[in-house]
Amino acid sequence: MLDKLEILPPDPILGIGQLFNEEKDPNKVGLSVGVYQTETSHTPVLAAVKKAESDMLSKQDSKVYIPQAGDPAFLAGMNKLIFGEELLAANSDRIASIMVPGGCGGLRVGAEVINAARPGADIWLSTPTWGNHFPLLQSAGLTMQSYAYYDSLKGVVDFEAMLDAFQQIPEQGIALLHACCHNPTGADLTADQWHQLFDVIVERKLIPFIDAAYLGFSGSLEDDCLPIRIAAQRVPEAIVVTSCSKNFGLYRERTGMLSFIGDNAVAAQSVGMSKARQSYSMSPFHGGGIVGTILANETLTTEWVDEVYFMRDRMNELRAEFAQQMNNKQSIRDFSFIASNRGMFSNLGINKEHVIRLREEFKIYMLESSRINIAGLARSKMDYTTDCIARVLTT
Numbered sequence: 001m002l003d004k005l006e007i008l009p010p011d012p013i014l015g016i017g018q019l020f021n022e023e024k025d026p027n028k029v030g031l032s033v034g035v036y037q038t039e040t041s042h043t044p045v046l047a048a049v050k051k052a053e054s055d056m057l058s059k060q061d062s063k064v065y066i067p068q069a070g071d072p073a074f075l076a077g078m079n080k081l082i083f084g085e086e087l088l089a090a091n092s093d094r095i096a097s098i099m100v101p102g103g104c105g106g107l108r109v110g111a112e113v114i115n116a117a118r119p120g121a122d123i124w125l126s127t128p129t130w131g132n133h134f135p136l137l138q139s140a141g142l143t144m145q146s147y148a149y150y151d152s153l154k155g156v157v158d159f160e161a162m163l164d165a166f167q168q169i170p171e172q173g174i175a176l177l178h179a180c181c182h183n184p185t186g187a188d189l190t191a192d193q194w195h196q197l198f199d200v201i202v203e204r205k206l207i208p209f210i211d212a213a214y215l216g217f218s219g220s221l222e223d224d225c226l227p228i229r230i231a232a233q234r235v236p237e238a239i240v241v242t243s244c245s246k247n248f249g250l251y252r253e254r255t256g257m258l259s260f261i262g263d264n265a266v267a268a269q270s271v272g273m274s275k276a277r278q279s280y281s282m283s284p285f286h287g288g289g290i291v292g293t294i295l296a297n298e299t300l301t302t303e304w305v306d307e308v309y310f311m312r313d314r315m316n317e318l319r320a321e322f323a324q325q326m327n328n329k330q331s332i333r334d335f336s337f338i339a340s341n342r343g344m345f346s347n348l349g350i351n352k353e354h355v356i357r358l359r360e361e362f363k364i365y366m367l368e369s370s371r372i373n374i375a376g377l378a379r380s381k382m383d384y385t386t387d388c389i390a391r392v393l394t395t
């Protein structure tokens, strides 16, 4: 039977990461895979995570199953984090969440719940969006549609075009939004623009499906939760997926939360749990246990928030330095937008030939779309990287 199967091509993002890992050149620069890195290209375990983990393990006396919705301390802490105490209290009967295996798990289960309510539903995604959105949502049965989002020449959100596109989405349409640190562009809406967009969402009775994978990597955690909180206040129904992979550095632990907002949230939650039961049964505990321990402890929470903001500030410094060096070294393209983009990613806006030359001649690895992970730009590699990019652009 298995001999009928063919080897599939590698995942477009993970595949480039694999090529990078196999590269022998010591000068190689890896800008493809989306993980935070230090100056020495290391992705550390956060100190708050280490402490919470050892505290949690020292108290753990059983590995018995957790409740189907997930660890109660995790759900309580995460809901308070994303909605804020007041809004959560005011909407306690309109919000129901489940623990999920990372943002991917949340997107997939969320899509399955949508598909159970509205089989084959259309879902509108930004152009461009994170490549994995398509297989995650499509495999649940949803139908992909797109809305204009990005001005690739200026490296910013084309807000007029976006508003226009939202005006065209049929009433009750579902729109996937990135809460902050848009992947792959790093181009985000301002607070004002979020309010304006929600005016249209409310007017057109649209249903936001918010993907929050980078909370705390753009502004403050509160700032980055703005679209989630506006949704809870202004729309009858919304779905939110929160990943703990990046801001807690829990990538491999597969930790996230899927939240339903609406009068029928508890029914949606039950469908989500049933969809999970049909595949992986229930979420793993370990990462959620760590997050729940951190968020239930004020000292650990403060330490964690400081660590998140440290990562954010470091990426912003790298952005500023990269933009300045690129602008000093060539005049083909103005790279100032890199400094104002936020989060881990930006699209350089260079063509595929340039990307391939960078990889083959200079061992600088990025996605073919020219998306780079800013955190991969260690200071020690900045000069080399900007020199090489300027060189391929000008020769």
Ligand SMILES: Cc1ncc(COP(=O)(O)O)c(C=O)c1O
Pocket: 034, 101, 102, 103, 104, 105, 130, 178, 183, 211, 212, 213, 243, 244, 245, 246, 251, 255, 256
């Ligand atoms: C936009 C976006 N959503 C969701 C995820 C899911 O992350 P994970 O499943 O690792 O939590 C990612 C990860 O790269 C992402 O960039």
